[in-house]
Every structure is written in structure tokens, then in C-alpha cells.
Amino acid sequence: MGNNASAIENVIQQSFGVCLNVKQYINNNNFNERYRVGRIIGTGQFAEVFYCYEKMTNNPYAMKVIYSTDEVPINRIMDEVEIMKLLRDHPSIVSIIDSNVEHIDEDKYEVKLVLELCKGGDLYQYVLANGAMEEKIVQKIMINLLDALRFIHKNGIIHRDLKPENILIDEFFCCKIADFGLAKRCASNDSPNKIARSKSLCGSDFYLAPELVRQQEYGPEIDIWSIGVLCYVCLCGGLPFHDNRAFDLYHKIVERGVNSYLFAQPAWKNVSSAAQHFVQWLLESDPKKRPTAEHALNHRWLRTSFAKQQYGIQTNSNKIINNGQKSSFLHGIDSNSITVQSCENRNSISNRVYDIYKY
Numbered sequence: 001m002g003n004n005a006s007a008i009e010n011v012i013q014q015s016f017g018v019c020l021n022v023k024q025y026i027n028n029n030n031f032n033e034r035y036r037v038g039r040i041i042g043t044g045q046f047a048e049v050f051y052c053y054e055k056m057t058n059n060p061y062a063m064k065v066i067y068s069t070d071e072v073p074i075n076r077i078m079d080e081v082e083i084m085k086l087l088r089d090h091p092s093i094v095s096i097i098d099s100n101v102e103h104i105d106e107d108k109y110e111v112k113l114v115l116e117l118c119k120g121g122d123l124y125q126y127v128l129a130n131g132a133m134e135e136k137i138v139q140k141i142m143i144n145l146l147d148a149l150r151f152i153h154k155n156g157i158i159h160r161d162l163k164p165e166n167i168l169i170d171e172f173f174c175c176k177i178a179d180f181g182l183a184k185r186c187a188s189n190d191s192p193n194k195i196a197r198s199k200s201l202c203g204s205d206f207y208l209a210p211e212l213v214r215q216q217e218y219g220p221e222i223d224i225w226s227i228g229v230l231c232y233v234c235l236c237g238g239l240p241f242h243d244n245r246a247f248d249l250y251h252k253i254v255e256r257g258v259n260s261y262l263f264a265q266p267a268w269k270n271v272s273s274a275a276q277h278f279v280q281w282l283l284e285s286d287p288k289k290r291p292t293a294e295h296a297l298n299h300r301w302l303r304t305s306f307a308k309q310q311y312g313i314q315t316n317s318n319k320i321i322n323n324g325q326k327s328s329f330l331h332g333i334d335s336n337s338i339t340v341q342s343c344e345n346r347n348s349i350s351n352r353v354y355d356i357y358k359y
Contacts, residue, residue: 092148124164132237228282
């Protein structure tokens with residue numbers, strides 16, 4: 001058994017590169033004996049998610065099981081694990097509790113992630129069921145998300161797939177960012193906290209920033225653009241840029257611009273001028289003029305007396321204090337009766353996804 005384990009470690013080490021200590025992931029402390037797996041929550045092309053319980057404490061969690069393939073190599077799956085471990089202490093990011101790697105066959109592996117259980121549903125389901133949201137609720141969501149994004153970027157990471165499906169909410173509209181399957185750690189060697197640039201195309205088409213569509217070099221600014229699209233979806237109940245044909249959609253993202261397109265939609269007229277300015281700011285076509293998450297948190301729309309009272313914004317330090325502490329999300333929205341619209345529906349807030357595995 002010892003020789004076999006060493007052989008497995010050698011194979012994985014070659015896949016991971018020299019920077020990853022593989023031993024901590026292989027057959028992690030009798031991992032399978034410590035958890036009881038329940039019914040399935042969801043499935044995807046490369047992953048399944050189950051309810052699970054820690055046998056010793058009976059604490060409930062979600063277990064995401066990812067299968068490595070040629071399309072999803074083991075090193076990319078382990079990137080997700082490492083990133084989630086780095087970010088797990090933020091209250092607006094889904095926490096990873098435990099992880100394990102099992103060798104299946106040759107270069108095929110099964111990776112199990114034990115995650116914080118979030119039963120309240122996602123923002124996509126909520127907007128489909130209820131339409132546009134009140135501004136005070138969207139303010140709260142934006143404060144949560146931007147504070148989390150500030151933390152993500154500070155750690156040299158780009159999420160690259162921010163959209164309503166990847167934002168989990170509870171009944172109090174506290175939210176958490178989930179699914180770091182496309183996240184990229186781009187810190188440069190010279191400065192670990194400085195994000196380097198990237199050129200690889202990935203993400204979800206309705207939420208792609210113009211520089212991604214143009215296949216230009218990009219950085220954390222693409223996440224800010226996605227938050228701008230997401231904010232518009234929450235405020236208006238629909239997408240700012242949508243089309244059934246990818247070419248026409250990309251043309252709208254790159255050429256139509258914010259001013260000439262957003263204001264044409266009737267729902268946009270019901271949005272306050274401060275909120276409109278906030279969305280326009282985030283949807284700046286030039287990434288160099290887009291705000292950072294830190295700057296966006298200081299926008300006047302998020303610094304109203306309501307927001308400061310409800311969500312504890314300290315304007316001197318720009319620090320966000322969440323009143324509810326770290327929510328367990330164990331009591332949330334009942335999404336069983338929600339009918340998800342087709343991705344081909346022009347009014348859908350879903351999307352086609354590039355280079356992604358998720359549940």
C-alpha cells in the first residue's frame with residue numbers, strides 16, 4: 001500500500017508542478033469514514049453535489065465530487081481547492097471545510113470538497129421567480145459582493161465567473177460567492193499581492209467584459225464588469241446585454257455601450273439616478289477607468305444613511321461590517337417550485353458558459 005501511495009503521489013506531483021504538497025490531499029485522514037453521504041443536490045458535466053454529514057458531530061455540509069478529465073485536468077481542480085482554502089474565512093464567500101483526492105485509474109482522479117451548506121438558493125432562482133428587486137436589497141447584495149471581491153482581488157485572484165447562479169442568498173439577502181472553478185490566481189512572482197494579467201478566454205457570455213470579448217489581456221477589472229451586469233439584473237429583472245446569437249451579443253457588449261443601450265429598457269427608468277450612475281460606472285468599457293472593488297464600495301449609492309445604518313459601512317476605512325455575522329444559510333428560500341427558464345429565452349438571466357465545470 002505504501003509503494004502504491006508513493007507512486008500515486010509521484011504521478012500527481014508531475015501534474016501539479018513543484019508548488020503543491022500533494023500528501024495533504026491523498027486519502028486525507030480516513031476521509032470517507034468521517035462523512036455520511038446523503039441524497040444528491042445537483043449534477044453537472046464534471047461534478048455532482050450531495051448532502052453530507054460529519055459522523056462525529058452530525059453537522060450538515062455539501063459534498064462536491066469532481067472527476068478529472070482531459071477537459072478538466074487534476075491541476076485545475078486543485079487550483080480551485082487551494083483558492084477556496086485561501087479565501088474561506090470571509091463571511092461572503094462559501095467556506096471549504098475539507099477535501100480529499102482519490103486515484104481512480106491512470107491519470108484520472110476523484111476530488112471531494114466538503115463545503116458550507118447553503119440551502120437558501122441562488123440569486124438566479126430568486127430573480128427568475130420574483131423579478132426586479134428593491135434598491136435597498138440590491139444595495140445590501142452589492143456591499144456583500146464588493147467586500148468579498150475586494151478580499152479576493154487583494155489575495156491576487158480573479159474569479160472570472162461572477163453571475164447570479166454563483167451567488168447564494170439566504171432569507172435576509174445575505175449573500176455568498178460560490179464556485180471558484182474558473183478562478184485564477186494571478187499574483188506575480190515579484191509581488192504576491194499584485195495581480196498579473198491573463199489572456200485565456202473563459203466565463204459566461206452575458207457577463208463577459210468587452211476586453212474578454214476582444215480577446216485582449218485582462219485583469220481583475222473583468223470581475224467588476226460582471227458585478228455591474230449582475231447589479232443591473234437585480235435592479236431590472238433582466239439582462240442589459242442579451243441576444244440569442246453570440247455574435248450579436250458580443251457586438252452589443254463591445255459596441256453598443258452603456259448609455260445607448262441600458263436606458264432603452266423600460267425597467268431601467270424606475271431605477272434611481274444614483275443606482276444608474278453606479279451601474280454605469282461598473283460597466284465602463286475602458287477597464288482602466290473601471291473602479292476597483294474598494295472604490296466601488298465608496299460610491300454615493302452605497303454610502304447612503306440607509307446603507308450605513310443597516311450594513312455598518314465605516315466611510316473612513318471603507319470597512320464593511322455584516323450585522324448578521326457569518327450566516328450558516330441553513331434556513332432559506334424554498335426554491336423547489338421555481339421553474340428555470342431556457343437559456344435561449346431572450347429574457348433569461350442565464351447564459352452559455354465557456355471552459356467551465358460546475359454544479
